[in-house]
Amino acid sequence: MMKWMNQIGTDLYDALLITVVVSVSFILVIPFIPIVVGVQAYYQHERNERRLRLILTTLYENRRLIARYTLFTLGTLGVATLNIAYFSPLITTGHGIFVGVNWVVIGIVALSFIYAPMVIIMMKVTLRQLLFNAWMAALTQPLQLMVMVMAYGVLGVVVVIAPAFTPLGFAPVFALVAQLTHRHLVNLSTPSL
Numbered sequence: 001m002m003k004w005m006n007q008i009g010t011d012l013y014d015a016l017l018i019t020v021v022v023s024v025s026f027i028l029v030i031p032f033i034p035i036v037v038g039v040q041a042y043y044q045h046e047r048n049e050r051r052l053r054l055i056l057t058t059l060y061e062n063r064r065l066i067a068r069y070t071l072f073t074l075g076t077l078g079v080a081t082l083n084i085a086y087f088s089p090l091i092t093t094g095h096g097i098f099v100g101v102n103w104v105v106i107g108i109v110a111l112s113f114i115y116a117p118m119v120i121i122m123m124k125v126t127l128r129q130l131l132f133n134a135w136m137a138a139l140t141q142p143l144q145l146m147v148m149v150m151a152y153g154v155l156g157v158v159v160v161i162a163p164a165f166t167p168l169g170f171a172p173v174f175a176l177v178a179q180l181t182h183r184h185l186v187n188l189s190t191p192s193l
Contacts, residue, residue: 007047014052015171018042021055022170026159033070034059036174037117043178044121062120068127069116073109080105111138114148118181122189141184148177 018039025035038055045054059066080102088099115134119125125133138145155173 011047014042014050017052018055018174019170022174030070030074033073033113033117034066036113037062037066037120039174040117040178040181041121043175044118044182058121065120065125065127065130069120069130072127072131073113076109077106080109108135111135111145111149114138114145114152114177115181115185118178118185122182122185137181137185137188140188144180144184148180151176 022032022035022039025031035055038058041058042050042052042054083102084099088095088102091098112131112134115137116130119130119133119137123129123133151173155170
């Protein structure tokens with residue numbers, strides 16, 4: 001009984017701390033992607049093997065790739081958002097195509113963000129291989145991808161509409177996405193007979 005209560009207390013404390021760290025990194029923008037990679041590494045492990053140190057260890061071991069991916073993602077999202085917000089009113093011919101292409105770029109980067117943290121954790125790849133592997137993993141399981149997109153969507157709606165309930169949402173969503181992506185990537189890497 002005491003061991004069970006200790007485990008629940010540890011899980012609640014870890015979830016609260018992870019929620020605070022993710023919230024602060026979301027507000028600061030730049031550390032958000034590295035923190036998500038670390039949190040997914042934390043939730044990838046079994047419940048009794050999880051340590052908060054895993055977050056920092058993962059960040060240190062993959063620091064170069066995480067830095068490149070963060071710069072690529074933030075740069076791409078920044079340019080596409082600036083194009084939509086500031087430059088689209090200046091374009092008269094092909095306005096719809098211009099805006100559509102920028103929204104497609106935002107969608108591609110956002111969808112690659114679902115599998116990219118787990119690819120960073122599980123594989124030693126370059127940035128180009130990371131993007132390719134994340135997209136191939138996403139395209140092989142469209143139903144699972146839709147579940148994860150809906151989980152992130154619900155979390156986004158909660159953050160926008162009811163920010164007071166945000167602490168309840170980060171840990172379960174990241175745990176769900178980490179478990180689904182880890183299981184999917186393990187199944188992809190295991191050859192079937």
